[in-house]
Structures are given as C-alpha cells and as structure tokens.
Amino acid sequence: MAKESGLGWSALSVDDSGGNVCDIRNDVTSFEFATPRAVQDVTGIDKSAMERLLLLADFSITLNGVFNDEASKSHAVLKTVPSSSVARTTTITVSGQTLAPEVLYTDYSLERGDDGSLTWSAPGVLANGTVPTWS
Secondary structure, X not given: OOOOOOOOOOEEEEEOOOOOEEXXXXXXXXXXXXXXXXXXXXXXOOOOOOOEEEEXXXXXXXXXXXXXXXXXXXXXXXXXXXXXXXXXXXXXXXXXXXXXXXXXXXXXXXXXXXXXXXXXXXXXEXXXXXXXXXX
C-alpha cells in the first residue's frame, strides 16, 4: 500500500439512537481514534529487561465538528447522547480500509467560541467487547 494523506475520507458514519446510519463527514472537522491494548507486566526478578503480556483490546474516538441541525446530520445524531444508552456503530473508511466498532458516546459538548463559531466534541469508547478489527 502506498503512503497517503488524510484527505477525502470515504466514510465516517455514526448510527443515531434508532440505529439509522448517518454520514456526518461533512460536519466533522477533525477526529482522533485509538486501538490500544492493555499490557501486564510479568517481569520476574530473574530478568534484566521487561517481560509483558498483551491483554484486552480497546477502542476510543473523539469527533470534533461544526454544528449542523439538519436532519440526519451531526446534531440530529448526537443530541440523544445524554438521553439514550445505546451503542452506535461508528464506521471509518479510508483508502478501502474499514473499521466499524460499536461505540458508546459519553458526551456531546457544544462550544460557542469568542469569534461566534459553534462547534461540538463527542468522545466515545468501545461498547461490546468485540476486538476492533480493520477489514
């Protein structure tokens, strides 16, 4: 695979609280996600270097965007974060590579900047114990 930029993402969709897939790419201005693994230190006193075991896999994401209250856009999708307790499929696709974990969004915060901008942030974490896997 060739080196690529982060321009032109093929998909960034988040299910609304009813399970409907909503493409919110146009409202998202930046995002970050991670797929870390927990590590257990199992170094015995007989070792001179660290010895570890890989443990549970995880996923976290933070979406940042611009307020848009049009139907099926970011506000319509995220406004139910504080009032619903549902996992939402979050699909990320770039260069034909897709990651689609089930995510619990833990906050939907809005910020009115001193320049008049209205932006939001939505952090989320892995919901269902399924290892996040690229396909």
